[in-house]
Structures are given as C-alpha cells and as structure tokens.
Amino acid sequence: DIQMTQSPSFLSASVGDRVTINCKASQNINKYLNWYQQKLGEAPKRLIYNTNNLQTGIPSRFSGSGSGTDYTLTISSLQPEDFATYFCLQHNSFPLTFGSGTKLEIK
Amino acid sequence: QVQLTESGPGLVHPSETLSLTCTVSGFSLTGYSVYWVRQPSGKGLEWMGRMRYNGDTSYNSALKSRLSISRDTSKNQVFLKMNSLQTDDTGTYYCTRNSGYGAFDYWGQGVMVTVSS
Numbered sequence: 301d302i303q304m305t306q307s308p309s310f311l312s313a314s315v316g317d318r319v320t321i322n323c324k325a326s327q328n329i330n331k332y333l334n335w336y337q338q339k340l341g342e343a344p345k346r347l348i349y350n351t352n353n354l355q356t357g358i359p360s361r362f363s364g365s366g367s368g369t370d371y372t373l374t375i376s377s378l379q380p381e382d383f384a385t386y387f388c389l390q391h392n393s394f395p396l397t398f399g400s401g402t403k404l405e406i407k
Numbered sequence: 408q409v410q411l412t413e414s415g416p417g418l419v420h421p422s423e424t425l426s427l428t429c430t431v432s433g434f435s436l437t438g439y440s441v442y443w444v445r446q447p448s449g450k451g452l453e454w455m456g457r458m459r460y461n462g463d464t465s466y467n468s469a470l471k472s473r474l475s476i477s478r479d480t481s482k483n484q485v486f487l488k489m490n491s492l493q494t495d496d497t498g499t500y501y502c503t504r505n506s507g508y509g510a511f512d513y514w515g516q517g518v519m520v521t522v523s524s
Binding site for chain 2: 332334336341342343344345346349350353355387389394395397398399400401
C-alpha cells in the first residue's frame with residue numbers, strides 16, 4: 301500500500317497569510333493526487349484534482365503542485381471561510397490512500 | 408445536482424452486522440462508480456470498497472473478509488454490509504462518487520456509527 305505522509309497536522313495562520321500543506325507518497329503516484337477541504341458536519345469538498353487542476357467553483361487562491369512523491373497545496377491569501385481540515389488522496393493505485401489531514405486554525 | 412446521502416443505524420452492538428445505504432441523485436449508478444470510505448474515530452480516512460458502474464465490486468484487502476457492497480439501480484442506492492463489528496469500527500462512514508478522471512468528486516456528509524454494547 302502507498303503511504304501518504306501529510307504535514308503539518310496543525311497549522312495556525314491569520315487571514316491574508318499564504319500557507320502550504322504537503323503530502324509525501326511512499327512511492328511515485330504519477331500526479332494522481334487530490335486535495336479536499338472538510339468542515340465539521342459537512343461533506344468533503346474537492347479543491348484540486350490530479351495535482352494541479354482546480355475544481356470548478358473553487359477560488360483561484362487555491363493551487364496545487366508537485367510530481368513523483370511530493371505534492372503541495374497552497375492557499376495564497378487565507379480567507380475566513382478557509383479555516384477547515386484539509387486532506388490529500390492518492391488515486392494512482394489500489395488501495396486508494398489518504399493523508400492524515402491538516403487542521404487549519406485561526407491564529 | 409449531484410447528491411449522495413448515507414443512512415443507517417447510529418448504534419451497532421459488537422459482533423453484529425452494519426448495514427448502510429447510500430442514496431444518490433443527479434447521476435446514474437450505471438454511469439459512475441460509488442465508493443465507501445470510513446474514518447474510524449481518532450484515525451485517518453480509509454478506502455473500504457467500491458461498486459463499479461458495471462456492477463463489479465472490489466474491496467480493501469484489510470476488510471474484504473467482512474465486507475459486502477451491492478446496489479439497486481432502480482432505487483439509486485448502494486449498500487454496504489460489514490459483519491463482526493468491533494469497537495474500533497466506530498467512526499464516520501462516507502460514500503463518494505468516482506468521476507473517473509480525478510477520483511472522488513462528490514461525497515456524502517457521512518453517517519456516524521458507534522459500536523457499543
């Protein structure tokens with residue numbers, strides 16, 4: 301199974317900050333990496349698919365990059381509604397596996 | 408619009424069988440695959456298994472011996488049954504649609520399941 305190591309687990313930031321969240325795969329996942337946002341009691345929302353493709357309707361302050369085993373989600377200027385939990389998903393091979401999540405909190 | 412809604416009992420006793428339903432709208436089960444994902448309490452997300460658009464199923468090997476997924480296309484429903492539940496199966500269970508390109512595009516909001524006597 302491919303292990304996804306996500307960092308940091310917790311992130312404290314202010315409105316307007318630029319933040320990055322990372323996922324490292326235990327082997328090459330060929331850019332089959334998605335990013336999701338989850339708020340308490342809500343369905344997860346896909347932000348980015350296949351490393352750098354912005355989901356329709358998601359603001360352009362969200363972006364993704366990476367290749368091979370290393371991937372990054374960047375939020376260029378945090379907005380109040382961005383404080384949530386973020387997780388990555390590799391869908392290069394079965395079983396599909398997830399990062400452990402990053403809780404983004406207001407400083 | 409696309410929606411997925413999980414339903415099932417909130418409480419299951421140890422050693423019993425969990426039965427969950429995912430009711431979908433806005434798309435056809437013969438056109439998209441539906442997956443089950445869970446998050447045991449205090450742990451990360453885990454892919455459980457899938458019902459493919461053509462009726463085939465596959466399962467996470469870690470759960471395969473306990474898990475069964477089926478569907479009723481006329482009712483737009485996908486079913487999950489998992490037997491021999493233990494307390495570490497407590498958590499939130501989700502169904503999600505596979506868009507084909509880019510994996511899971513829509514999710515249900517999840518159903519909380521507690522395994523307790």
